[in-house]
Amino acid sequence: QKEVEQDPGPLSVPEGAIVSLNCTYSNSAFQYFMWYRQYSRKGPELLMYTYSSGNKEDGRFTAQVDKSSKYISLFIRDSQPSDSATYLCAMSAEGQNFVFGPGTRLSVLP
């Protein structure tokens, strides 16, 4: 079993839809969680950074962490064609490097 699992997609949604992107993990020591967005042929850019459990909101983006289920989510409200990208989750334990999921490719159709 991989340490971090993520559905590779592709996920296609109409413009304006609410998008839910998810990752599961096996290491109960993970405490730090990140979501990155990566446009084609570009480097990943940090979207959300959270510590431990709970929710964090930033504009149209909400990150949710459920440590009891070892499950994290990124919600995108009012999705736009410009949100079309690959979304990577990453997580780490204290003092350890981040482990990245393989990414989910999202396509928002006008």
Next chain:
Amino acid sequence: NAGVTQTPKFQVLKTGQSMTLQCAQDMNHNSMYWYRQDPGMGLRLIYYSASEGTTDKGEVPNGYNVSRLNKREFSLRLESAAPSQTSVYFCASSDRQNYGYTFGSGTRLTVV
């Protein structure tokens, strides 16, 4: 505000050739990282430097060496390139481990 700068952006090597990928950051970050990204496999850590003067192996270090030249610069060297090293290479930096990473724009390397 450059962030993390990687050179070159593209490179084609013949099997057995050597090359060095350069990375520099201007954010005064302590930690720097080298990743490779392959289809379906996500980002895999090659080497990292938690602070100036230290380097450590990551998940896939074989065939690579690194140098933390100073706080700003972290280079990755392929001594004898192999086709299995065809990949996109990303450098990243962070203020410290467990903090968010800033990535460069990547180097697309093809080994023929």
